[in-house]
Amino acid sequence: MSPIAIDGSSPASNKTKDGQALEELSDAINEVNVFKADMAKEKGLYDDSEFDKDKDKTKFRQYETACDRVKNFYKEQHTKQTVAYNLKARNNFYSKTRAEMTVWEAIEKLNTLIDESDPDTSLSQIEHLLQSAEAIRRDGKPRWMQLIGLIHDLGKLLYFFDAQGQWDVVGDTFPVGCAFDGRIIYGSESFKDNEDYGHEIYGTKFGIYSPGCGLDNVMLSWGHDEYLYHVVKDQSTLPAEALAMIRYHSFYPWHSAGAYHELMNDHDKGMLKAVKAFNPYDLYSKSDGIPSAEELKPYYLELIDEFFPNKVVKW
Numbered sequence: 001m002s003p004i005a006i007d008g009s010s011p012a013s014n015k016t017k018d019g020q021a022l023e024e025l026s027d028a029i030n031e032v033n034v035f036k037a038d039m040a041k042e043k044g045l046y047d048d049s050e051f052d053k054d055k056d057k058t059k060f061r062q063y064e065t066a067c068d069r070v071k072n073f074y075k076e077q078h079t080k081q082t083v084a085y086n087l088k089a090r091n092n093f094y095s096k097t098r099a100e101m102t103v104w105e106a107i108e109k110l111n112t113l114i115d116e117s118d119p120d121t122s123l124s125q126i127e128h129l130l131q132s133a134e135a136i137r138r139d140g141k142p143r144w145m146q147l148i149g150l151i152h153d154l155g156k157l158l159y160f161f162d163a164q165g166q167w168d169v170v171g172d173t174f175p176v177g178c179a180f181d182g183r184i185i186y187g188s189e190s191f192k193d194n195e196d197y198g199h200e201i202y203g204t205k206f207g208i209y210s211p212g213c214g215l216d217n218v219m220l221s222w223g224h225d226e227y228l229y230h231v232v233k234d235q236s237t238l239p240a241e242a243l244a245m246i247r248y249h250s251f252y253p254w255h256s257a258g259a260y261h262e263l264m265n266d267h268d269k270g271m272l273k274a275v276k277a278f279n280p281y282d283l284y285s286k287s288d289g290i291p292s293a294e295e296l297k298p299y300y301l302e303l304i305d306e307f308f309p310n311k312v313v314k315w
């Protein structure tokens, strides 16, 4: 580009060349401005969610009137999620890589799973994931959060690897190693056949934990949240809030019923806010229309690439 005088004028002989350069410069400035305007449209994580304004929230998570499939599921889960089982499941997790595939391949693989614990949807998982992601996107929330909508239930892949059934894959989560709180679905009575129920240590309020020890030190019942959290934390560039949304999204007794708060440290308080911001998109999008995976695929493939530097993920 030719020199431009301090007052913006240029020597007459170079007029055309400089004129063209100025035009290019002003195009570039315009582009930056359009980009800035787009960024400004992106809302903050904690801005109001619009999409669930008209939803009748009393229609969701009605466990007392749920069908036997759901009730039987929780009876089995509450009986079998013990400290011993949880230690074994974690050991097993660290001992091997189960599969190598891209995030989109994982989403497609999940397509055949119908979640027995869920009273609110009988759609396939790919549909549920796209409903959540699209609700977050429509509300103009951050791109990383849209991606969490898309992947938060991918841990259900466990079902196709070494799960013992659905009881160690889906459903709400709760800590093991301390007393089961009455705010867990179906209450603490639901655990009376669990070998840790009434245990001399695991059956006490804090059990193997201490007040304020922080949820990073708490063993949450093994399932899709814990599994995916471990997979994603080392293989993506997603922020701490995103990882918390994955790890705690099924921890309803904590994020929605207010149980186990005495185990939290200061960091967890921030994470609780993030998980609460995510929850409506997971739960209330279940009554939205069914999205078309084929149409949405290009958009989400790009989004996945943004946060997963290695295309192929170790599962």
Ligand SMILES: O[C@H]1[C@H](O)[C@@H](O)[C@H](O)[C@@H](O)[C@H]1O
Residues within 6 Å of the ligand: 115, 117, 118, 119, 153, 170, 171, 172, 173, 249, 250, 251, 252
């Ligand atoms: O039934 C549902 C379903 O399994 C979800 O994926 C899980 O996050 C919920 O907590 C649970 O209640």
Ligand SMILES: [Fe+2]
Residues within 6 Å of the ligand: 152, 153, 224, 249, 250
């Ligand atoms: Fe989930």
Ligand SMILES: [Fe+2]
Residues within 6 Å of the ligand: 128, 152, 153, 282
């Ligand atoms: Fe979900």
